[in-house]
Amino acid sequence: MQKIKFLSSLLIAVVIFQGCATKVKTEEYNNSAEAWYQKIGDSVASDNLDKADQYFVSLKSEHANSEYIKESIMLLANAHMDSDEYLLATFYYDEYIKRFGATASSATMQYIDFMKIKAAFLGVKKLNRDQKLIIDTINSASGFGAKYPNSEYNPLVNSMLIRLQMGQYMLNENIASLYDRIDKPEAAAIYRAKNSTSNIKLDDIAMPESGIIDSFFDW
Secondary structure, X not given: OHHHHHHHHHHHHHHHHHHHHHHHHHOOOOOOHHHHHHHHHHHHHOOOHHHHHHHHHHHHHHOOOOOHHHHHHHHHHHHHHHOOOHHXXXXXXXXXXXXXXXXXXXXXXXXXXXXXXXXXXXXXXXXXXXXXXXXXXXXXXXXXXXXXXXXXOHHHHHHHHHHHHHHHHHHHXXXXXXXXXXXXXXXXXHHHHHHHOOOOOHHHOOOOOOOOHHHHHOO
């Protein structure tokens, strides 16, 4: 008799557990766009960006034309920026441009283009490793002022541009010096020729006491 009671209790417990599990699982799909947006916001607030990204995928899958997608993209882009996740931030900024760039205001596009430059700038960690990123970011920063001549972001973009150009100049100079030391003057001349067209001159650069080129990117 005791055995029968135990098995009955166990069966009831299993049924209750399965019901709860099904309920929890059900809550992870077939939500309204507003509910997904709320979940994204709650996850960002609790610093769980992985979960926020997953909820965004669900929002996009279930409500492809929802206005909450625009708000979610910007929310996630800025959240990843704040968490120093610059590649993911850039992904979301690019997603915004792809979806809404044609109808976005000039102010919004200025902001996004600025944030993409900032993300790329902050994403530079090692000059010798991130040379392509540096060159691409210099090109983007150089074109920003022409695209938005009256932008409030121009002083910040120019500051980043100068730092990038200084870093590129010193990288070229260090490579040229290395070739000098191993008696390859032709190779050294190539890198010094790159610097000859730069707006930055060696006398403009205050050399870091530590001798580390990457200090140009310290804020």
